Amino acid sequence: MSSKYPQARILTKKNDPLHIIKTRKATHQRAVTIAGPMVRYSKLPFRQVCRHYNVDIVYTPMILAREYVRNCHARMADFSSNESDSPLIVQVGVNNVTDLLRFVELVSPYCDGIGINCGCPIKEQVREGIGSALIYNPELLSSMVSAVKTKYGDKVRLETKIRIHDNWDQTVDLCNQLCDAGVDWITIHGRTRTTRSSEPVNLDAIKFITQKIKSRNVPVIANGDCFDMSDFQRILDYTGVDGVMAVRGLLDNPALFGGFKTCPWGALELFWHYTMEFGGLPHQLLLHHLHCMLGSMGLEKSLHSELMNIKDTSHLIDWFDHNFVLKRSGEQGFAEATDIPYKNHSKP
Amino acid sequence: MFRNLVRRQKSMIARDFEKLEISVPTAADDEKHASGTSGRPNQSVTKPVSLDASTGEVLVRKSTGKTKVRKGQTTDEFERQRSHFFEVERGPVWTPVGWMTSQDPLLKLDTDPSSDLEIKQVRQKLASHCHLLYYRKQYADCAGLCESLLLRFEALGNRKKIQREIDELHHMLERCRVSA
Numbered sequence: 001m002s003s004k005y006p007q008a009r010i011l012t013k014k015n016d017p018l019h020i021i022k023t024r025k026a027t028h029q030r031a032v033t034i035a036g037p038m039v040r041y042s043k044l045p046f047r048q049v050c051r052h053y054n055v056d057i058v059y060t061p062m063i064l065a066r067e068y069v070r071n072c073h074a075r076m077a078d079f080s081s082n083e084s085d086s087p088l089i090v091q092v093g094v095n096n097v098t099d100l101l102r103f104v105e106l107v108s109p110y111c112d113g114i115g116i117n118c119g120c121p122i123k124e125q126v127r128e129g130i131g132s133a134l135i136y137n138p139e140l141l142s143s144m145v146s147a148v149k150t151k152y153g154d155k156v157r158l159e160t161k162i163r164i165h166d167n168w169d170q171t172v173d174l175c176n177q178l179c180d181a182g183v184d185w186i187t188i189h190g191r192t193r194t195t196r197s198s199e200p201v202n203l204d205a206i207k208f209i210t211q212k213i214k215s216r217n218v219p220v221i222a223n224g225d226c227f228d229m230s231d232f233q234r235i236l237d238y239t240g241v242d243g244v245m246a247v248r249g250l251l252d253n254p255a256l257f258g259g260f261k262t263c264p265w266g267a268l269e270l271f272w273h274y275t276m277e278f279g280g281l282p283h284q285l286l287l288h289h290l291h292c293m294l295g296s297m298g299l300e301k302s303l304h305s306e307l308m309n310i311k312d313t314s315h316l317i318d319w320f321d322h323n324f325v326l327k328r329s330g331e332q333g334f335a336e337a338t339d340i341p342y343k344n345h346s347k348p
Numbered sequence: 349m350f351r352n353l354v355r356r357q358k359s360m361i362a363r364d365f366e367k368l369e370i371s372v373p374t375a376a377d378d379e380k381h382a383s384g385t386s387g388r389p390n391q392s393v394t395k396p397v398s399l400d401a402s403t404g405e406v407l408v409r410k411s412t413g414k415t416k417v418r419k420g421q422t423t424d425e426f427e428r429q430r431s432h433f434f435e436v437e438r439g440p441v442w443t444p445v446g447w448m449t450s451q452d453p454l455l456k457l458d459t460d461p462s463s464d465l466e467i468k469q470v471r472q473k474l475a476s477h478c479h480l481l482y483y484r485k486q487y488a489d490c491a492g493l494c495e496s497l498l499l500r501f502e503a504l505g506n507r508k509k510i511q512r513e514i515d516e517l518h519h520m521l522e523r524c525r526v527s528a
Contacts, residue, residue: 005430005434006434006439044443066404066418069421069426069429070421070425070429072429072432072433072437073467073469075433075437075440076437076441076469077469079440079441080440080441080442080443081440081441081442081443082442082443082444082445082447083444084444084445095396095406095408095418096396096398096401096404096406097401097404098401098402098403098404098420098421099404099421102404102421102426102430105430106430106433106434107440109439110439110440123411124411126393126394127394127408127409127410127411128394128396128408128418129394129395129396129406129408132393133393133394133395136393136395137393137395140395140396193393272483274445276476276479276480276483276484277443277445277446277447277448277480278443278445278447279443279448279473279476279477279479279480280441280443280469280472280473280476281476282472311512312512312515312516312519313475313479313516314478314479314482314516314519314520314523315516315519317479317482317483318523328483328484328485
């Protein structure tokens, strides 16, 4: 391993994701909470907001290894971070060992673990052999896991986020192969490659697979349909997993692991704060986040329609200041409100 | 010269591979994996064929069903990217709270050769400085920055492409002048 360049970030009890997964019950009297990867949306400002509300581990969106190791503009656009962005898992989309090893070499000094995306159902990725294609290619997936773990051992944590097969035994086989290859933990999304997200997640499948690989002593995280803390507990109790990853639920309500049933206004103020402080979030992304959070809060319909027609960030700031009390960092009560503080309207 | 020859040969081989009628295996080809699919076949699930393990060159399928070579990356090229990443880029974009106010964006624009206004991300970053000042209600500072950026943005070649960005700077400038 070259010593000329930064090496993988040192893992301690504070940032080692595997240690956190294994010890959360003892230290926090609850299972580990994870904010999963969302295509486009799990950027730094959103990750920071989640960290305010009891999220233990946060993922980046999937980054394509092929682009990242070849193109500096892709690097600039795909990944930004800072020292408070930890514990952090960088999720990677990849279809060969060489790209993965090179990607890990570049990224591991700036994160606490790497997650291989084996769940993305988007056909453009699946055609490339990336995402959920990997659950049908256990030899390749295992060889990628094995290559990273052989090179880095415990210095780099490696996770795989998989979907289930129609035949659950096939998923059990895959998990056993991943365990043999040295994977640190496995996240199971309880849908197949072709199941729509409108269909409920299959907790029976997650339970079955978790039980079958229990003896391997590799933690399992459940993913799918976690929208509040009652879901969190129900999933844990039913499946016997080691922790729960929320994704869509957090997009609407980044405070869900903090026990909030709907998004509190304070989370939205924090999101504005971080988005402005870190910079670089495209307007459409900012708008989508605000649309989801305000949707969770039950924003008046007429205002919601107005929101979706705002074309740039400065007009968005004007609109917020016109309609709501949007506090800035340093102002009394910043990030503390729960309900929407309307200025000119009253919610019926 | 030898290296060029090898490169040429490799690209010829890659071209030839694309012409060849090779079918990239799919999960459906694997009887064991195809079973139990509840009538939902996995034909479109590609198993990429590794052409050169040392460069990561793989053969995948296009939407038309034809094959496509995803070119590999030579060790030399990766070394170039790696050294650029660690020595020039200094790792990923690093943005702690306060980073935008700790530096003058215009000074960076004038001194950093990688700050090319033709690049969308560079313009986006500069606009972010304006957004921060506008959000913080630092209207005088925001107006000053908007004015400076407008001069530069309006001098760019393909104005049509960035008209929306120019319009936003004008909007902030007007609002700041009223509010300051």
